Amino acid sequence: MLDVDDLHAYYGKSHVLQGVSLRVEKGEIVSLLGRNGAGRSTTIRSIIGLVAPIGTVRFKGERIDGRPPHEIARRGLGYVPEDRQIFPGLTVRENLVLGIKAAKRRGRWSVDEFLERFPLLRERANVAGGALSGGEQQLLAIGRTLMGDPDLVMVDEPTEGLAPAMVALVRDLLWAIARSGVAILLIEQRLAIALDIADRVYVMGHGRIVFEGAPDALRGAPTVRGEWLEV
Numbered sequence: 001m002l003d004v005d006d007l008h009a010y011y012g013k014s015h016v017l018q019g020v021s022l023r024v025e026k027g028e029i030v031s032l033l034g035r036n037g038a039g040r041s042t043t044i045r046s047i048i049g050l051v052a053p054i055g056t057v058r059f060k061g062e063r064i065d066g067r068p069p070h071e072i073a074r075r076g077l078g079y080v081p082e083d084r085q086i087f088p089g090l091t092v093r094e095n096l097v098l099g100i101k102a103a104k105r106r107g108r109w110s111v112d113e114f115l116e117r118f119p120l121l122r123e124r125a126n127v128a129g130g131a132l133s134g135g136e137q138q139l140l141a142i143g144r145t146l147m148g149d150p151d152l153v154m155v156d157e158p159t160e161g162l163a164p165a166m167v168a169l170v171r172d173l174l175w176a177i178a179r180s181g182v183a184i185l186l187i188e189q190r191l192a193i194a195l196d197i198a199d200r201v202y203v204m205g206h207g208r209i210v211f212e213g214a215p216d217a218l219r220g221a222p223t224v225r226g227e228w229l230e231v
Contacts (some may be wrong), residue, residue: 001026002047002077002152003182007055007071009039009046018207020055024152029184031194031215033229034204040187041082044154045203047185048079052123058181060151074101078150082157082187084141088130093128095140099147107149108180111128116145117176118169137168142173152183159190171197191229195219203228 002024009017017039026031032040046053049069057065064072073079087093094112115122118139124132129140137156145153155174159167164220171193177182179199188194195201195215203211203218205228211218 001028001060002185003058003172004047005056005058007046007053008179009042009051009053011042011051016207017046020207022207022209022212023183024183026151027050027178027181027183028199029178029186029188029199031188031201032204033188033194033201035229035231038204038205038228039207041156042099042207044079044156044185044187045151046106047204048077054126066084073148073150075145076149076151078145078148078153080145080153080155080158081143082212084137084159086132086137086140086144088128090129092125092129092132092140093125095144096147099144101148107147108128108182109143109146110151111147114146117175118143120169130230131153133166133170138162138166142170142177146177146182150182152185153177154185154187156187157189158186159193160183167193186208191225198216 002071004020004022007017021044025143034040042051045051047057049072053065059077093116094144115125120136121139158170174184175195198215201215201218202209210228
């Protein structure tokens with residue numbers, strides 16, 4: 001579904017991505033791991049078009065590299081940024097409605113179904129997004145992306161700074177997204193969660209992919225974890 005080949009990206013003269021290649025298949029959860037500064041966020045920002053990429057990015061068989069973000073999103077590629085970017089002055093329901101891509105076509109998720117799944121948000125449906133807790137805002141940000149009925153969602157650090165109960169809710173939501181047939185490319189700092197929910201994992205270091213394999217293969221590779229993940 002998503003094929004990235006020899007991706008390079010720069011911030012000024014800094015060569016941040018140095019030949020990244022990865023793939024995500026339909027309905028698959030793929031975790032992209034690495035220390036801060038390894039290039040994970042730049043990778044997905046380059047895929048969605050927020051950073052100018054050099055290389056080839058194909059989504060559902062068509063090249064999307066060089067296209068503007070709004071056009072890429074309309075093709076079915078969703079993105080949940082690390083800073084969530086909800087609209088703080090709009091209500092929970094209004095934030096969700098803004099994510100709807102085609103009002104005349106029913107997607108996999110609807111506003112009411114999403115709110116029903118998460119009573120915390122349903123009870124605050126008419127509350128401004130800026131008044132929500134960090135965990136509630138994270139659920140809202142993911143939900144708004146789902147309203148666009150994407151075929152693949154890229155999620156950047158969804159559990160960062162959240163309490164354990166909220167971490168569990170986010171994890172369960174990611175599982176539910178995958179069960180609905182939507183693929184996920186996940187950046188996640190919590191190694192236990194990233195390995196628990198992923199079908200495959202990539203590890204990045206210094207702007208390159210240094211490991212690819214199944215979660216169990218990474219669990220059995222202490223040298224890789226020690227050099228590229230653990231502090």
